[in-house]
Every structure is written in structure tokens, then in C-alpha cells.
Amino acid sequence: MKILVTVKEVAEAEDDFEIDGLDIDERYLEYDLNEWDDYAVEEAVTIAEDGDDVEVVSVTIGPERAEETVRMALAKGVDRAIRVWDDDLESADMLDVGTKADILAAVVEEEDPDLVFSGVQANDDGFGATGVALAEVVDMEWGAVVNDLDLDAEGGVAHVHRELEGGVEELTDIELPAVLTIQTGINEPRYASLRGIRQAQRKPLDVQGLGDLGLDASVLESAVSRTAMFEPESESDVTVFEGGAEEEAGQLADLLRDKGVVEG
Amino acid sequence: MASDNEELHGLIRESVRGIASDFDREYWREHVDEKQFPEEYWQALADDGWLGVAIPEEYGGEGMGMEEMTIIVEELSRGGGQGGIVFVLTPVFGGIGVTRHGTEEQKQHYLPKIASGDMRFCMGLTEAHAGTNTLNIETRAEKEGDEYVVSGQKMWISGVENADTMLLIARTSEFDRSNPTHGVSMFLVDDPAERDAISLSTVDVALPWFEKQYQVDIDGLRVHEEDILGEEDGGLYMLWDTLNTERIAGAASSLGGGLRAVDLAVDYACEREVFGKPIGAHQAIQHPLAESYAKLLASREILYKAARLWDDGEDCGMEANAAKLLTSEFGTEAADRAIQTHGGNGFTREYEVYDIWQNMRLTQVAPVTNQMAKNYIGEHHLGLPRSY
Numbered sequence: 001m002k003i004l005v006t007v008k009e010v011a012e013a014e015d016d017f018e019i020d021g022l023d024i025d026e027r028y029l030e031y032d033l034n035e036w037d038d039y040a041v042e043e044a045v046t047i048a049e050d051g052d053d054v055e056v057v058s059v060t061i062g063p064e065r066a067e068e069t070v071r072m073a074l075a076k077g078v079d080r081a082i083r084v085w086d087d088d089l090e091s092a093d094m095l096d097v098g099t100k101a102d103i104l105a106a107v108v109e110e111e112d113p114d115l116v117f118s119g120v121q122a123n124d125d126g127f128g129a130t131g132v133a134l135a136e137v138v139d140m141e142w143g144a145v146v147n148d149l150d151l152d153a154e155g156g157v158a159h160v161h162r163e164l165e166g167g168v169e170e171l172t173d174i175e176l177p178a179v180l181t182i183q184t185g186i187n188e189p190r191y192a193s194l195r196g197i198r199q200a201q202r203k204p205l206d207v208q209g210l211g212d213l214g215l216d217a218s219v220l221e222s223a224v225s226r227t228a229m230f231e232p233e234s235e236s237d238v239t240v241f242e243g244g245a246e247e248e249a250g251q252l253a254d255l256l257r258d259k260g261v262v263e264g
Numbered sequence: 265m266a267s268d269n270e271e272l273h274g275l276i277r278e279s280v281r282g283i284a285s286d287f288d289r290e291y292w293r294e295h296v297d298e299k300q301f302p303e304e305y306w307q308a309l310a311d312d313g314w315l316g317v318a319i320p321e322e323y324g325g326e327g328m329g330m331e332e333m334t335i336i337v338e339e340l341s342r343g344g345g346q347g348g349i350v351f352v353l354t355p356v357f358g359g360i361g362v363t364r365h366g367t368e369e370q371k372q373h374y375l376p377k378i379a380s381g382d383m384r385f386c387m388g389l390t391e392a393h394a395g396t397n398t399l400n401i402e403t404r405a406e407k408e409g410d411e412y413v414v415s416g417q418k419m420w421i422s423g424v425e426n427a428d429t430m431l432l433i434a435r436t437s438e439f440d441r442s443n444p445t446h447g448v449s450m451f452l453v454d455d456p457a458e459r460d461a462i463s464l465s466t467v468d469v470a471l472p473w474f475e476k477q478y479q480v481d482i483d484g485l486r487v488h489e490e491d492i493l494g495e496e497d498g499g500l501y502m503l504w505d506t507l508n509t510e511r512i513a514g515a516a517s518s519l520g521g522g523l524r525a526v527d528l529a530v531d532y533a534c535e536r537e538v539f540g541k542p543i544g545a546h547q548a549i550q551h552p553l554a555e556s557y558a559k560l561l562a563s564r565e566i567l568y569k570a571a572r573l574w575d576d577g578e579d580c581g582m583e584a585n586a587a588k589l590l591t592s593e594f595g596t597e598a599a600d601r602a603i604q605t606h607g608g609n610g611f612t613r614e615y616e617v618y619d620i621w622q623n624m625r626l627t628q629v630a631p632v633t634n635q636m637a638k639n640y641i642g643e644h645h646l647g648l649p650r651s652y
Contacts (some may be wrong), residue, residue, distance in 0.1 A: 170525065193312035200275070201272060
């Protein structure tokens with residue numbers, strides 16, 4: 001069995017930052033593994049540890065800097081990694097969901113995994129769509145926002161809980177091969193052990209360009225473009241009620257009336 | 265290979281930081297208040313291979329060096345509870361001591377258990393009448409057949425209640441002025457707190473730390489000759505050999521503790537608003553913290569130099585002593601400034617900085633006084649006349 005985990009290095013901005021053109025100024029950014037992907041890695045590695053002959057491969061689209069993030073996934077138990085990058089990707093303004101899905105689809109075709117795990121969303125751009133879009137391109141079954149997974153590898157079925165809105169869960173069976181987008185809280189991600197970190201130094205990390213995947217720069221064409229970047233004004237409007245319970249209730253009632261929340 | 269090492273060390277830092285962050289202020293306070301060994305912390309460090317960092321791979325460790333151990337200890341202490349210092353007794357004195365001087369049987373017996381977290385050491389060296397002058401120790405071991413019979417009194421012995429093995433230093437031959445470091449041996453004494461010939465009385469020490477401190481009275485303790493570590497009469501040579509690693513690991517913990525004090529002070533100074541803006545906006549608050557941070561980063565350089573020299577098999581006495589001296593002074597100063605930054609809150613237990621100060625202040629005295637570190641540098645590195 002083979003599990004492909006898509007991982008992404010995400011940018012985190014400091015509390016105070018400046019915007020430079022269409023992006024946050026690089027000086028205020030730090031990079032780390034996307035939180036959701038950490039859970040996806042853990043889920044795959046746990047399946048590999050509990051099962052026989054399970055290979056876990058991670059794939060990322062990102063510059064050389066992302067290798068530290070990828071190494072950490074290798075240190076946690078991923079067997080090998082693929083990093084997709086080249087000059088065309090480097091010069092692209094942005095990678096939209098469709099582009100990422102097409103690139104990852106090429107990797108899926110090359111690797112032919114039984115399962116693909118991706119995080120539900122990335123905590124920088126937050127599109128939350130790459131996993132499902134990928135399933136669509138490669139024509140696999142999919143399950144989004146999975147917070148519990150019971151895999152029947154022999155039967156080729158994943159019994160999953162999907163987190164819906166309002167605390168409701170959907171229990172469903174998904175036939176493999178499938179793409180599952182993994183929700184935080186599905187497991188408890190480990191810290192890499194010292195042995196894992198040492199072994200990760202010797203695990204293969206293969207860098208591929210668009211050409212290696214049978215793609216070209218046309219995959220970067222996008223109907224989506226970033227037109228502006230700004231920090232929304234935060235409306236700081238806090239009212240502190242003071243007094244006994246009755247007084248405070250009265251003040252709250254006045255406020256709700258003033259704001260038009262209640263009438264009368 | 266420098267870049268590979270850099271990546272490796274970055275991953276080590278990140279993982280260790282993660283573990284440290286799982287053990288919060290409440291956890292450490294509870295263990296200090298109850299004088300309980302932090303078992304969960306210890307086991308987490310063992311499970312992921314951190315305790316065995318410098319133990320050879322054939323004995324269940326990771327076969328790395330002091331540079332990696334220094335990173336681990338620094339990050340653990342920076343992460344909270346000044347927890348990195350737990351490395352000194354077991355992975356350093358026990359692990360490095362047995363690795364370098366143990367017999368094959370001793371290595372097979374002790375090293376895998378150190379790596380797996382199943383073996384803890386304490387150190388029975390200091391005596392009230394000898395103090396810093398180790399040559400004057402009065403605990404004696406007399407040979408009787410294939411055993412030694414040990415009697416004497418040890419002082420300021422930490423963590424005997426948690427130890428599976430005590431490294432006990434006793435005189436086995438008369439002091440010889442012409443060969444002063446000869447005549448002392450180091451014994452491995454299993455289950456020290458359980459032995460009938462050993463009695464423990466606690467010393468009331470005001471430090472916020474989980475270990476108790478003891479006066480240890482030894483009366484007729486029988487130790488088999490196979491339980492000598494290293495050569496008979498060669499215990500001080502062995503001790504000196506391991507002391508630089510103790511200096512390095514201790515300094516790494518002081519560095520981490522000092523950096524934690526700065527981290528906490530910075531957080532507080534950014535949050536706390538008086539006179540309409542964060543107190544960190546005032547240079548009277550900001551400059552001392554910036555200076556402490558600069559001093560700690562400078563001392564970190566010589567600390568890592570010491571660790572790398574040790575790993576390369578070079579003499580690191582000057583660097584290890586300098587690191588010990590500077591990290592303890594700069595760390596205490598940083599904690600003092602962190603208290604000042606916190607105002608009255610600096611003296612509450614909630615804000616941790618006064619706890620850090622107390623433990624940092626100790627590092628100027630133990631495991632060796634800063635005066636002795638200066639004596640070493642003055643005499644052995646600068647070539648000044650011996651001053652004591």
C-alpha cells in the first residue's frame with residue numbers, strides 16, 4: 001500500500017508587519033509546516049507503523065527553503081519525499097488551487113498511491129480546496145474534513161467521520177483509491193525522535209521540475225489573480241458593563257436596543 | 265557537511281522545543297512543591313532518544329556528541345522548568361563516565377538503561393571538610409578480599425532518592441604530595457538509598473527544585489572490586505576527564521535559563537501597559553534586556569566552541585570554564601533584570617522569574633564556584649602563578 005501526503009510550508013506573519021505590494025513584506029514572515037499537514041503526516045505514519053508494507057511518500061510544491069519542513073516529515077517517519085520546483089514556478093505570481101491540483105495530479109499519476117492525504121486547509125492562504133480539487137482531476141473518491149479514520153486496507157475501504165458544520169458528523173465509507181483531507185485533532189502529532197532525525201538525513205528527497213512531471217509552464221496559467229493586499233480595519237468596539245447583575249442587564253438591554261438588535 | 269549539520273541541528277532544536285512546551289509551569293511547580301521526580305518528562309526524553317544522545321549506538325544510544333547534547337539541554341532549559349539540567353547527573357556523569365572509563369560489562373549493564381530512561385545516577389563527591397578542595401576528602405575505602413569497605417560522610421548530594429546508582433568517590437590510598445591526584449577511586453553503588461550502610465538526612469535548601477539535598481553518612485558499605493569505575497586510585501583522573509562535559513552541560517542549562525528569563529521579560533514588557541504604552545517602550549526596561557540577550561548570545565559562542573572541541577578530542581578546559589563562568593553570571597543577571605521588568609509580579613510564583621533567579625544564582629556556586637573557574641583560566645591558560 002502506498003500513501004501520498006501533500007505537505008506545504010506556510011508563512012506566518014509577526015504580530016506587527018508591513019505590506020509590500022501584493023504580499024506581506026518578507027522580513028516579517030517565518031515559515032513552518034502547515035498545521036493540518038502535520039496531522040496528515042501523523043495519520044499516514046501511524047497507518048504505516050500498524051500495517052505491513054505501507055510506504056509513505058510526501059510531496060510539496062516549494063522552494064529549497066521548504067526542505068527543512070520536508071525533512072521534518074521524513075524525521076517523523078515518512079519514507080521519501082518529492083519537492084516540485086523550478087524556475088517557472090519560482091517566477092509565478094501565485095499558485096492557485098487549479099495549478100496546485102494539476103501539479104499534484106501529475107505526481108499522483110507517477111506514484112499511483114492508494115490513498116492521498118492532504119490537510120483540510122493551509123493556514124496562510126487558506127483556500128481549503130486543493131485536496132478536493134486534486135481528487136476531481138485524478139478522478140478519485142474523496143472525503144473532506146476527516147476527523148476519524150478506520151482504514152480497511154484489504155477491503156479497500158476507508159470508514160471515515162467527516163466534520164460538518166454545527167458539531168454534526170457524517171459517517172461514511174469511501175472506496176480506495178481516495179483523497180482524504182485531514183482535520184486537526186484526528187490524532188496527536190508526534191515530535192520527531194533523535195533517531196528519526198538522523199535517519200531523515202539519509203532518506204531520498206527528490207526534486208522535480210514541471211518538465212519531469214510531463215507538464216509545462218501553461219499549468220501556471222490562472223483565471224485567478226491577486227489584485228490587492230490590505231489589513232482589514234479592526235473595529236475595536238468593546239463595551240464594559242459595570243455594576244450589579246440587574247444594572248448590567250439593564251445596560252445590555254439599552255445597548256441591544258440602540259444597535260437595533262431588539263425592538264422596543 | 266556544515267549545511268547538513270545545520271539542518272540536523274535545526275531539527276533537533278525544533279523537536280526538543282516541542283517536548284519542552286508540553287511540560288508547563290504548572291507541571292514543574294507541582295514537582296517542585298511535592299519534591300517529585302518529573303517521570304513523564306524523563307520518559308518523554310528517553311522515548312525519543314534524547315537521553316541517549318551521546319551514548320554509542322552499540323549500547324542503545326544515538327552516538328552523537330556534546331554539541332548535540334548542548335543543543336538539547338539549552339532548548340529544554342529555555343523551554344521551561346530549567347529542565348535541561350537533569351542531563352548532568354545521568355547522561356553526563358553516568359553516560360559519559362561509563363562510556364569512557366567503564367569495563368565492557370559495565371557498559372553493557374549501564375549504558376542501554378541510561379538511554380532507555382531506566383537508570384538514574386547521583387554523584388557522591390562533595391564533603392563538608394574538603395569543600396572545593398577535593399584532594400582533602402576523608403571518605404575511605406579499605407580493601408578486604410575482593411571487596412572494599414567504605415566509610416565517611418558526603419554533603420550536598422542531590423537526588424539520592426531518585427538514583428539507581430551512586431557514583432561514590434573515596435580515598436583508596438594515602439595522599440601523596442608528589443602525586444596529589446593519585447589515590448582516589450570512583451565506585452558504582454547500586455540502589456544507594458536502600459543500602460543499610462548508607463543513611464540519609466535531608467538538608468533544608470531553599471531552592472525551587474524537585475530534588476532533595478542530602479547529607480549522606482556511609483558506615484561500612486561493602487562494594488565489590490568489579491564496581492570500581494576506571495582504575496583503582498585513578499578516580500580523580502577520571503573525574504577531571506568528565507568535568508569538562510559537566511561544565512558544558514551545566515552551562516547549556518544556564519544559557520537556556522537565562523534566555524528563558526529574557527523571553528519571559530520581553531513578553532511581559534510588551535503586554536504590560538503603564539503610562540499609556542507598553543513598559544518595553546521605555547529604554548530603562550528595554551536596554552537591560554537587550555544587553556542581557558547580547559551577553560547570553562556571546563557566551564553561547566564559547567559554549568558551543570567548547571562542545572565542538574570536546575567532540576574533536578581536543579582540550580576544551582579553557583572554553584568549558586569560560587562558558588560555565590559567563591553563562592552563570594549572565595544568566596543570573598538576566599533573571600535579575602527579568603524580575604525588575606516584572607515589578608511586584610516578579611516575586612510571585614506565577615511569573616516564574618524569581619524561581620529562575622534562585623536556580624541561576626546557584627550555578628555561580630555549584631557544581632563548582634566561579635572563583636575556581638577563574639583560577640583554572642588564570643593558572644592553566646594565562647600561565648599565572650597558582651593562586652590557592
